[in-house]
Amino acid sequence: MKEQDTINPSSLRQALAAKARPNLVVVAGGTDILVQLHDRVDRPWPKLLVLDGIKALGKITLHDDFVTIGPNVTFSEIESSPIIGKYAPQLAQAASVAGSVQIRNRATIGGNVANASPAGDLIPPLYVLGATLELLSVRTKRSMPIEKFFVGPGKTVLKSNELITAIRISKVKRIGFFLRLGTRQALAISKVSVAAALMIKSGIILDVKIALGAVAPTVIRAGVAEELLRGNRLDAKLIDHAAEAASKEARPIDDIRSVAAYRKEMVGILLKRGLTKILESM
Amino acid sequence: MVTTDVAVKFTLNGIPMERDVPPNWTLLRFLRDGLGFTGTKCGCEIGECGACTVIFNGEAVNACLVLAPQIDGASIWTIEGVASSGRKLHPIQQAFVECDAVHCGFCSPGMVMSTVALLLHNRIPSNAVLKESLAGNLCRCTGYLQIIEAVRKAAESMDDMHLEKFRR
Numbered sequence A: 001m002k003e004q005d006t007i008n009p010s011s012l013r014q015a016l017a018a019k020a021r022p023n024l025v026v027v028a029g030g031t032d033i034l035v036q037l038h039d040r041v042d043r044p045w046p047k048l049l050v051l052d053g054i055k056a057l058g059k060i061t062l063h064d065d066f067v068t069i070g071p072n073v074t075f076s077e078i079e080s081s082p083i084i085g086k087y088a089p090q091l092a093q094a095a096s097v098a099g100s101v102q103i104r105n106r107a108t109i110g111g112n113v114a115n116a117s118p119a120g121d122l123i124p125p126l127y128v129l130g131a132t133l134e135l136l137s138v139r140t141k142r143s144m145p146i147e148k149f150f151v152g153p154g155k156t157v158l159k160s161n162e163l164i165t166a167i168r169i170s171k172v173k174r175i176g177f178f179l180r181l182g183t184r185q186a187l188a189i190s191k192v193s194v195a196a197a198l199m200i201k202s203g204i205i206l207d208v209k210i211a212l213g214a215v216a217p218t219v220i221r222a223g224v225a226e227e228l229l230r231g232n233r234l235d236a237k238l239i240d241h242a243a244e245a246a247s248k249e250a251r252p253i254d255d256i257r258s259v260a261a262y263r264k265e266m267v268g269i270l271l272k273r274g275l276t277k278i279l280e281s282m
Numbered sequence B: 001m002v003t004t005d006v007a008v009k010f011t012l013n014g015i016p017m018e019r020d021v022p023p024n025w026t027l028l029r030f031l032r033d034g035l036g037f038t039g040t041k042c043g044c045e046i047g048e049c050g051a052c053t054v055i056f057n058g059e060a061v062n063a064c065l066v067l068a069p070q071i072d073g074a075s076i077w078t079i080e081g082v083a084s085s086g087r088k089l090h091p092i093q094q095a096f097v098e099c100d101a102v103h104c105g106f107c108s109p110g111m112v113m114s115t116v117a118l119l120l121h122n123r124i125p126s127n128a129v130l131k132e133s134l135a136g137n138l139c140r141c142t143g144y145l146q147i148i149e150a151v152r153k154a155a156e157s158m159d160d161m162h163l164e165k166f167r168r
């Protein structure tokens, strides 16, 4: 039986009720899912649950201690939001270099997270910002650190009746960066990316988080490099050590976009570039 | 067998419309096969080439990556709506002609729509912004220099009133 249907709810409640049914494919901006479904256009299609009519999921909200980003917020909105620019500059940077204008106007943060690509550009910034995901079903509500969400490429712990309904980041101010390499600047999926968030006082690194994209089955933290940096004075020699450590922590593969050896080396180069820029600005 | 079309209301080139659309059609397919608006070109169908760029609620998007049911409530502008009426080209189109920015012409509708979106947001774009705004539009004749020249010319010579309608 060929069944074609599209559910276009205007409220989250309706969407969650619909999601309780099995075999429903969620569409936000559609920039991943429509590419994945492209070859099936004239064959049986899954039932689609279209989220972009739910206005409540498309907002960036400032709270006392944290910022909430709705899953439907687009890359363009992240790029131009003064709130994100202030509390999550890494995220704004990543949103501004991904895809093209056309893609950024449609692609959403929720789609980027749920698609679970190790090369998803918003994910490393969310790791270093310590983001928390809110997952809702008709009856349940749970929160988890973003690092617990991913199982492998395209695989997450999201249950079939759940939606990502919010992404939260703390308002603690940190400096940081997002850097990536692709075949060209626009419209190229990252071969490798590095995000970092640091708290530095009088030259000493009080806290640091580093995340690496496209060099493992999921985005990963560079724990050894972080450990080297934490508690120490940022200088050129320390940067070299940390870059070398991060390079070793990367576990990339050869694939259509790049080769493992290059990716490993570039992890160190990107981390060095970012940290050196911070050192120079101090 | 169940095939339920989805009822959508939208505005196309300033004209309000109501239609039933197949749930698995993209906006691109709907424009071309459903409405006969073939000015929006079908290139890669995966968001890479920009030939299908249209203005969707004031922003440039790839029509191949919008589902037809998602256009409910939207305002859409395609290349057919750019020139106001009759034979007179829009100043952006005129600039493309004068700068020889049209070679085979396949990318031109998308290039023009990306230019409209750029100038809606930024009337005096820097060269860097200009190039970035067109980075999602590929020209296989590689006429990029002339295209950039045309966009610059349009930006400099055009009156604001030529952009007003796209805001609606």
Ligand SMILES: Cc1cc2nc3c(=O)[nH]c(=O)nc-3n(C[C@H](O)[C@H](O)[C@H](O)COP(=O)(O)OP(=O)(O)OC[C@H]3O[C@@H](n4cnc5c(N)ncnc54)[C@H](O)[C@@H]3O)c2cc1C
Residues within 6 Å of the ligand: A025, A026, A027, A028, A029, A030, A031, A032, A033, A034, A035, A051, A071, A072, A097, A098, A099, A100, A103, A106, A107, A108, A109, A110, A111, A112, A113, A114, A115, A119, A120, A121, A122, A158, A162, A163, A164, A165, A187, A188, A189, A190, B046, B047, B048
């Ligand atoms: C030409 C092109 C260039 C691209 N360039 C980049 C790039 O440079 N960097 C990058 O990171 N990505 C890139 N992408 C990939 C894509 O644009 C992003 O991953 C984007 O963030 C996906 O968001 P979306 O809203 O379009 O997702 P959709 O396609 O709508 O959905 C993606 C997945 O997430 C699920 N989903 C969406 N919202 C939710 C939710 N709230 N709860 C649960 N599940 C949900 C969907 O079911 C689907 O599985 C590119 C894509 C294209 C076509």
